[in-house]
Amino acid sequence: MARPRKFDEQAVLTVARARFWRDGYAATSVQDLTDATGVGTQSLYGAFGNKHDLFIRILEGYCARQSAGLAAALDADPSPWHGLTSAVTFDDGGRLDLPPQGCLMANSAAALSSQDEQVRALACQAYFGTLDLFMGQINQAKEAGDVDAGIDAEQTARALIAVMQGIEFLYKSGIGPDELHLAKAAALTMIERAFTR
Structure with missing residues (x-):
């Protein structure tokens, strides 16, 4: 059974959107996204897929x-x-x-x-x-x-x-x-x- 997520998906999408918007897709690393959102890499991938999947969703x-x-x-x-x-x-x-x-x-x-x-x-x-x-x-x-x-x-x-x-x-x-x-x-x-x- 999957554990419930401990973060607000919409809040994460909003923060990630701001980072992509400011720096562009290529210049935004996964580390930038985890630092900005406070969500670890594994949790980020688990919720949104890879960096590209997250960007397309945004x-x-x-x-x-x-x-x-x-x-x-x-x-x-x-x-x-x-x-x-x-x-x-x-x-x-x-x-x-x-x-x-x-x-x-x-x-x-x-x-x-x-x-x-x-x-x-x-x-x-x-x-x-x-x-x-x-x-x-x-x-x-x-x-x-x-x-x-x-x-x-x-x-x-x-x-x-x-x-x-x-x-x-x-x-x-x-x-x-x-x-x-x-x-x-x-x-x-x-x-x-x-x-x-």
Whole structure:
């Protein structure tokens, strides 16, 4: 009979996520994880498998939370188009703000997708989930008369995701808040000119 675990799994996942997020997958050792969580190697492996299994579980949970949070933020905005542009520019008053270390999924995909099939699959899943969500918002905005009824929702959603990822890259590049604000304003102006009436 297995002995009951003497630690809170969710607390361990939260601490391990913070370490992976701060240092990246490759730079985070099992010793780093045991030191950070206070859970011994054998117990860590017994609960979560190896380091990679733990990382994938963390990434899956992160993606699920981000997707739900984005959907909730969009749903909370009375204007489908305003909610969408706020999401694209990370400018909704706090719910969608980027943390200093950027997006865990984007960071992980950039570092690992070329050699890690599971990370690549999660990145693709996140992309297509966001694409579907954005397409739904665009169709709602078309019905509301906020954007040109003739625009292609799928192509527009792809363009907006590309803008969103570019803004995140600029944020992480360290260009500073003033220049980031100018870049976001310029992107928003171009988006409005391209898609709204």
